[in-house]
Amino acid sequence: MSKDNIMKDYTGWLEQAIVNGFIKLYEFSDLQNEKHIGRGSYGDVYRVIWKKDIFALKSFKNQEFIKEIVEELELHWKVNYHENIIRLYGVTCTKPRLIINIIGGTREKTINGTPIEYCKLYKDCWKYEPTERPII
Numbered sequence: 001m002s003k004d005n006i007m008k009d010y011t012g013w014l015e016q017a018i019v020n021g022f023i024k025l026y027e028f029s030d031l032q033n034e035k036h037i038g039r040g041s042y043g044d045v046y047r048v049i050w051k052k053d054i055f056a057l058k059s060f061k062n063q064e065f066i067k068e069i070v071e072e073l074e075l076h077w078k079v080n081y082h083e084n085i086i087r088l089y090g091v092t093c094t095k096p097r098l099i100i101n102i103i104g105g106t107r108e109k110t111i112n113g114t115p116i117e118y119c120k121l122y123k124d125c126w127k128y129e130p131t132e133r134p135i136i
């Protein structure tokens with residue numbers, strides 16, 4: 001398999017895990033008070049605050065590590081929860097791809113003055129389940 005296909009494969013796994021609700025996607029801008037606390041082989045680790053909770057945010061230097069990221073996420077997911085193992089709360093992305101933004105609920109804003117019924121139709125067309133979208 002080519003390097004590009006490996007990247008697509010692992011990126012697809014991650015996107016599906018987010019879409020299916022197995023892994024929570026945090027908005028990067030919601031993570032506050034970043035403080036450097038450690039360094040591993042793949043990147044730095046930061047202490048961050050999300051709402052009022054403290055999290056360790058593990059960063060990966062670049063997307064080339066997608067395989068390592070996914071393998072670590074899979075391991076966490078298999079363990080699910082154990083009191084002696086740090087828990088995976090979710091993932092975030094500094095420069096989310098369009099699909100990640102859409103999964104996270106981002107939509108184009110409706111233009112001021114657009115009739116309410118048009119806004120509703122527009123929003124219905126974006127529904128995740130194709131069967132819930134309007135039929136022409």
Ligand SMILES: Nc1ncnc2c1ncn2[C@@H]1O[C@H](COP(=O)(O)OP(=O)(O)OP(=O)(O)O)[C@@H](O)[C@H]1O
Pocket residue numbers: 037038039040041042043044045056058086
């Ligand atoms: N949940 C956490 N709470 C506090 N500090 C952490 C946490 N996770 C990682 N760290 C700190 O960041 C450092 C790097 O962690 P990271 O998991 O990236 O690498 P590692 O597992 O130590 O090594 P490798 O990257 O080779 O697997 C740790 O040694 C620790 O000091």
